[in-house]
Amino acid sequence: MNLIRYSLFVLSVCLSFGLFAQKQITTFGLQFKPILSSELINTGPQSEKVGDIGFEISPRGGYSFGMVVRKGFNEQFSLETGINYTRRNFGLNITEDSTGFSGSSDFRYIIYEIPILGLIYIQLGQNTYMNTAFGASLNFLPSDWESFDDYFIHYSQRESWVIPSLLANVGFEYRTRESGYWYLGFSLHRPFMNLTEAGVGYTERDFTREIKESAFFGISGNYLTIDLRYFFHEPPEWKQQRRQ
Numbered sequence: 001m002n003l004i005r006y007s008l009f010v011l012s013v014c015l016s017f018g019l020f021a022q023k024q025i026t027t028f029g030l031q032f033k034p035i036l037s038s039e040l041i042n043t044g045p046q047s048e049k050v051g052d053i054g055f056e057i058s059p060r061g062g063y064s065f066g067m068v069v070r071k072g073f074n075e076q077f078s079l080e081t082g083i084n085y086t087r088r089n090f091g092l093n094i095t096e097d098s099t100g101f102s103g104s105s106d107f108r109y110i111i112y113e114i115p116i117l118g119l120i121y122i123q124l125g126q127n128t129y130m131n132t133a134f135g136a137s138l139n140f141l142p143s144d145w146e147s148f149d150d151y152f153i154h155y156s157q158r159e160s161w162v163i164p165s166l167l168a169n170v171g172f173e174y175r176t177r178e179s180g181y182w183y184l185g186f187s188l189h190r191p192f193m194n195l196t197e198a199g200v201g202y203t204e205r206d207f208t209r210e211i212k213e214s215a216f217f218g219i220s221g222n223y224l225t226i227d228l229r230y231f232f233h234e235p236p237e238w239k240q241q242r243r244q
Contacts, residue, residue: 025071025072025234026069026070026071026072026234027069027070027072027180027181027231027232027233027234028067028068028069028070028231028232028234029067029068029069029070029180029181029183029229029230029231029232030065030066030067030068030229030230031064031065031066031067031068031082031084031183031227031228031229031230032063032064032065032228033063033064033065033084033187033225033226033227033228034061034062034063034225034226035061035062035063035064035086035088035223035224035225036061036223036224036225036226037059037060037061037223037224041188041190041222041223041224043059043220043222043223044058044059045057045058045059046058046217048215048216048217050213050214050215051213052096052097052098053094053095053096053097053202053212053213053215054093054094054095054096054097055092055093055094055200055202055215055217056091056092056093056094057090057091057092057198057200057217057219058090058091058093059088059089059090059091059223060089060090060091060106061089062086062087062088062089062108062223063086063087064084064085064086064087064113064225065084065085066082066083066084066085066113067082067083068080068081068082068229068231069081069082070119070231075121075123076120076121076122077118077119077120077121078118078119078121079116079117079118079119080115080116080117080119080133080135081114081115081116081117082114082115083112083113083114084112084113084114084115085110085112086110086111086112086113086139087108087109087110087111088108088109088111088195088221088223089106089107089108090106090107090108090109090219091104091105091106092104092105092106092107092147092152092154092200093105094151094152094200094202096202101151103149103151103152105147105149105152105154107145107147107154107156108145109141109145109156109195109196109219110142111139111140111141111195111221112139112140112142113137113138113139113140113165114137114138114140115135115136115137115138115167116135116136116137117133117134117135117167117169118133118134118135119131119132119133119169120132120133121173124172127174127175127176128172128173128174128175129172129173129174129175130170130171130172130173131169131170131171131172131173131185132168132169132170133167133168133169133170133171134167134168134169135167136164136165136166136167137164137165137167137189138162138163138164138165139162139163139164139165139191139195139221140161140162141158141160141161141162141163141195141196142161143158144156144157144158144196145196150203150205151202151203151205152200152201152202152203153200153201153203153209153211154198154199154200154201155198155199156196156197156198156199156219157196157197157198157199158195158196159193159194159195159196159197160193163191163192163193163195163221164191164192165189165190165191165192165221166188166189166190166191166192167187167188167189167190168187168188168190169185169186169187169188169227170185170186171183171184171185171186171227172184172185176233178233179233180230180231180232180233181229181230181231182229182230183227183228183229183230183231184226184227184228184229185226185227185229186224186225186226186227187224187225187227188222188223188224189221189222189223189224189225190221190222191220191221191222194218194219194220194221195219195220195221196218196219197216197217197218197219198216198217198218198219199214199215199216199217200214200215200216200217201213201214202214
């Protein structure tokens with residue numbers, strides 16, 4: 001509960017910044033974010049040896065896409081929120097030294113995210129901006145996950161149905177006068193706890209399906225993304241009011 005309270009505190013700080021700025025523009029956008037895995041953020045392969053059975057789970061990237069709503073207050077500050085569909089892919093490898101057996105499979109997690117970010121801009125040129133952003137996200141895990149084959153069973157139990165995360169971002173934006181905004185950036189997504197506890201059992205390859213050995217892994221939700229966004233053109237609110 002303390003983690004959720006901390007996440008809500010971050011959201012309230014982001015919202016409070018906007019209370020002191022002048023209303024300018026609200027725009028909608030679409031985003032696609034390929035997910036990168038890196039050992040620098042503790043998302044490298046995890047392995048465990050039980051007897052002569054080796055187990056390894058390794059991240060295999062994924063992607064996230066969704067819609068973005070941006071509330072601009074001035075040329076330097078905006079708030080963003082939206083909803084994202086996120087798919088995380090993982091590889092599973094099991095080996096048995098005594099028989100020389102090696103089997104590979106994969107599984108995936110589907111997660112829904114609701115982020116909120118405070119963005120600060122630095123103007124680099126007439127239409128070009130650099131931004132840094134900080135905020136939080138609520139990650140909704142709709143279910144546990146399981147997979148199996150003739151030599152293994154796997155079950156990932158979620159730690160919670162909702163997990164708060166810290167978000168940080170840096171990127172560049174090109175703003176056209178009539179054709180919207182184009183954005184390229186990078187983001188760090190770091191949950192405050194593991195997503196799941198994954199259990200893997202190596203089974204007999206016959207009708208009994210008896211588990212010979214098993215291993216357990218805490219699956220981190222940390223990831224980096226390349227952010228590709230497009231925001232539709234919208235006139236400033238003062239222009240809309242003048243037309244009315």
